[in-house]
Amino acid sequence: MILDILSRNASHGYELIKAIEALTQGHYSPSPGVIYPTLDLLQDQGLITIDVEDGGRKRIAITDDGSQWLAENHEHLGHIQTRMNARMVGHELRKDPQMKRALENFKAVLDLKVNQQELSAAQLKQVIGVIDRAALEISQLD
Template sequence: MSHPHEEGDKAPHPDRGGGRRQRLFGHGELRLVILDILSREASHGYELIKAIEALTHGSYTPSPGVIYPTLDFLQDQALITIKEENSGRKKITITAQGQNWLAENRQQLAHIQARVQARSVGFELRKNPQMKRALDNFKAVLDLRVNQGDISPAQLKKIIGIIDRAALDISQLD
């Protein structure tokens, strides 16, 4: 079961024409991302939001309604401490227990980082209208042939070969 504070921001984005976006982080994944950021330096809520936005190359900005309940959970689990500073801001620091939990979940964090990087590349590509059209066309054809069609193993093998050759052609461009 997912928790609302773990879901990606579903608000329409001016560059994407609105509509519901796929979640960027699955259940519990945002916690790991936050702990990873905090493992490098203590932070504040707004700075965490900006750090996640930078991590995703601007393709995802978590709202305060996503960040703060996650921070409350991490504090309840003794994975972080939140202390009010003289300025009234709240300084967030990872605890030794949080460092241990992060270390135990390094492999999952690596998978999250790889997925975020792959999605960020797609986000950058889609800024070009012709590339967006070509990628959308490619996805539509694949969906029609593979997911909705009655496809044989031989046809699937041919499709995979075409994709692999296209990737090789692109990688060898001057």
């Protein structure tokens, strides 16, 4: 995500934090303790440059290698954005107490059945079928 943001415009750490917060509609704001070590890693990998400006602010820009990496991983970035959008929908749904209860119940039952029990291939197929049918039924609501 950071490289994608930087591909549109060089930035500073605080601006990156705000850009990520905007992408998540305010639901996630990375702390400086997350952003700056990540930027150091990206710089070590040669994907970004960090230059100190007058006044001590650090200007962060994507490198040619960073742009190439971003282009090569464009499909992966699309998957991340899709997952982020899906999580935002889930976050909005959880504002309704009844929906929150229903979703938590679903997650608990799914965890109990799938993660804490050994399911046969047939049972797993049944669980997947139930989820697919529920999704279809919800999609067909007026």
